[in-house]
Amino acid sequence: DDFEGTGVWRYSAALPFDDAVTIPEGDTPLHYVPRLEEGVGVNRLRIKHEGMNPTGSFKDRGMTVGVTVARELGVDRLACASTGNTSAALAAYGSRAGLQTLVLLPEGKVAAGKIAQAALHDARILEVAGNFDECLDIVQDLAARGEAYLLNSLNPFRLEGQKTIGLEILEEFHADHGRYPDRIVLPVGNAGNTSALYKAFRELVQSGALHPRDVPKLTGVQAEGAAPMVEAIENDADEVRRWEEVETKATAIRIGNPVNAPKALPGIRETGGTAVAVSDKAITSAQRALAKEGIGVEPASAASVAGLQKLVNKGVVSEDEDVVCLTTGHLLKDPDAAFEAGNKPEPVPNDTDKVLAHLEGKSGS
Ligand code: F0G
Numbered sequence: 001d002d003f004e005g006t007g008v009w010r011y012s013a014a015l016p017f018d019d020a021v022t023i024p025e026g027d028t029p030l031h032y033v034p035r036l037e038e039g040v041g042v043n044r045l046r047i048k049h050e051g052m053n054p055t056g057s058f059k060d061r062g063m064t065v066g067v068t069v070a071r072e073l074g075v076d077r078l079a080c081a082s083t084g085n086t087s088a089a090l091a092a093y094g095s096r097a098g099l100q101t102l103v104l105l106p107e108g109k110v111a112a113g114k115i116a117q118a119a120l121h122d123a124r125i126l127e128v129a130g131n132f133d134e135c136l137d138i139v140q141d142l143a144a145r146g147e148a149y150l151l152n153s154l155n156p157f158r159l160e161g162q163k164t165i166g167l168e169i170l171e172e173f174h175a176d177h178g179r180y181p182d183r184i185v186l187p188v189g190n191a192g193n194t195s196a197l198y199k200a201f202r203e204l205v206q207s208g209a210l211h212p213r214d215v216p217k218l219t220g221v222q223a224e225g226a227a228p229m230v231e232a233i234e235n236d237a238d239e240v241r242r243w244e245e246v247e248t249k250a251t252a253i254r255i256g257n258p259v260n261a262p263k264a265l266p267g268i269r270e271t272g273g274t275a276v277a278v279s280d281k282a283i284t285s286a287q288r289a290l291a292k293e294g295i296g297v298e299p300a301s302a303a304s305v306a307g308l309q310k311l312v313n314k315g316v317v318s319e320d321e322d323v324v325c326l327t328t329g330h331l332l333k334d335p336d337a338a339f340e341a342g343n344k345p346e347p348v349p350n351d352t353d354k355v356l357a358h359l360e361g362k363s364g365s
Contacts, residue, residue, distance in 0.1 A: 008061050008164045014203065015160055021067045021097040025060035026164055028052045030172045030324070033293045040305070041312050044177070044322040047290070047305075048169055051297055051330030055117060058165060058193065058328050059089035062158030067093040069157045070149050077102060079148035081135035083189065083252045084114030085329055090151050091121035102148060104128050104135040109251050111298065111334035131246060133257040153192030154259055162196035163203075169324050170210070180214045183317065186326040187303040188220035188229050188275065189253035191264035193326070198267030216324070217273035219317075220264070221307030223248030223300075227277040229258050233268060234275075240265070249280040249337060252300035252329060274316060282306040284341045291342070296331030299341075304328075 005012065007026025030046050037045035050058035067090075070078055078094045079102040080086050087103035087110075094101035103118050107127040118125050128135045136152060143150035153159060166184070173181050186193055197218060204210035222230050226246035232239065243256030258264065268275055280299075286309065287302035304325040311317040331338055348358045
């Protein structure tokens with residue numbers, strides 16, 4: 001079958017189960033990006049492209065564990081709130097497990113590819129007249145009333161699976177370069193991934209497999225219009241203030257109440273990392289820069305590269321650093337954003353000579 005210790009389940013010793021609902025997931029590429037590396041201005045930059053998971057985002061690593069647990073528990077309805085990717089992953093893994101899935105999405109704020117996935121993988125889709133944080137409030141209520149099993153990143157088993165992103169990065173970077181990356185830069189929404197990577201590193205240190213000085217600095221990036229974690233880091237606050245109004249083109253991280261903040265803030269601080277906010281314009285130009293290296297990502301994913309660039313420009317990240325940027329979701333998740341950021345199709349007559357004349361008359365742009 002699909003199991004056999006591939007991808008996420010290669011690390012089953014670090015995970016709670018060994019018989020999984022798997023598609024399979026994990027084993028994503030750690031791309032070399034020589035031109036982007038030079039453009040950004042660091043010693044070494046590699047891109048861990050989580051968009052290459054089965055449903056096109058890192059959520060699959062969490063869902064394979066979370067849905068396995070749900071099946072084990074014998075629950076009958078799985079539910080999540082989502083900016084899109086979690087719903088796509090839940091729908092796919094829930095279907096594979098033969099379970100009913102319910103997803104609550106903020107109306108009008110979810111990219112087309114993600115809704116298409118939830119629809120085809122047979123989720124019941126509720127469009128809520130509210131933002132993501134409000135969808136999550138409702139799903140938590142439903143779970144508390146025993147109406148559904150919650151599969152957002154508040155579910156600790158999700159984060160167990162997502163730990164394997166960190167394990168893969170350290171293993172592969174070390175195999176290639178004989179050292180560990182100084183820093184891992186990732187987009188932050190609910191801060192689930194930040195928490196998961198921190199847990200993975202703590203466990204490696206506790207088991208003696210990793211020296212504390214080799215733990216990468218966890219560096220979170222948010223969009224300027226949805227940056228409560230950045231605000232907390234900048235103000236050295238113990239708690240994150242919930243933003244009621246949020247806006248960004250990077251709809252995946254259009255989140256004002258990062259529910260994993262209590263676990264993620266120590267992760268950023270204790271690894272010596274930081275958090276930074278970037279504009280939608282900087283996100284789009286990072287998305288184009290990644291695309292020129294052949295790596296197609298959705299806007300939220302490009303935030304990692306935009307954030308790194310900003311930190312290099314500000315002198316917070318020095319040029320001697322070895323950095324890994326996480327790109328969390330695939331380009332095809334958000335085709336509208338890609339059309340908007342990319343070249344426009346040029347209409348031409350159905351005739352070779354006229355096509356040639358067009359090519360000579362005008363450069364594509
Ligand atoms: N990048 C992408 C593409 C995402 O979909 C998300 C979260 C994040 C980054 C942020 O990750 O929450 O662990 O800090 N998407 C969730 C969803 C909220 O519903 O798909 P985080």
